[in-house]
Amino acid sequence: DTGVSQDPRHKITKRGQNVTFRCDPISEHNRLYWYRQTLGQGPEFLTYFQNEAQLEKSRLLSDRFSAERPKGSFSTLEIQRTEQGDSAMYLCASSQQRNTEAFFGQGTRLTVV
């Protein structure tokens, strides 16, 4: 296991389409985070899972966004009816239960045209 893996690395979609991103955390990491980063900004928190439970959600996460972690391992982030303002880098991170070092994946860059 070499780290947090995200797929795809890049996604271009037309406005109004749905997209889904996948994140595979480091094995045995209980905690999983999704962040969004726009150009020139730091990452902004979207949501957090501990095992399969989604424990925190940002107000940034509108009802068009949904995240799941069904078996407490990989996670998916779906955006429905994409808008141009959704264009950003979507970052996933994972950490162990008692260790808050969070390791980030390479991100998925979404472009909505």
Added chain:
Amino acid sequence: GEDVEQSLFLSVREGDSSVINCTYTDSSSTYLYWYKQEPGAGLQLLTYIFSNMDMKQDQRLTVLLNKKDKHLSLRIADTQTGDSAIYFCAEYIGTGNQFYFGTGTSLTVIP
């Protein structure tokens, strides 16, 4: 929300030391982090410090924490061109189970 502030740009000559500064507002931070981001890439964890420490050294990196002033700094000794990147300071708030990031400092190393 919590504010994490960083200066936007820093230029240094190769071989000099770089000091990147960060201020934060939430005194309940448990851990404070430095991440490095190269163009088009994700965030690489460089180092972190627990809030009850005031210094941590890791090879060329030295982290200083002034909890009273809520000030964190990252010193990079003998800065190399490969250190050119954006550096993010982040604080972890346990009660919210999330990390708050600054806007990043773009470090340019001049050969």
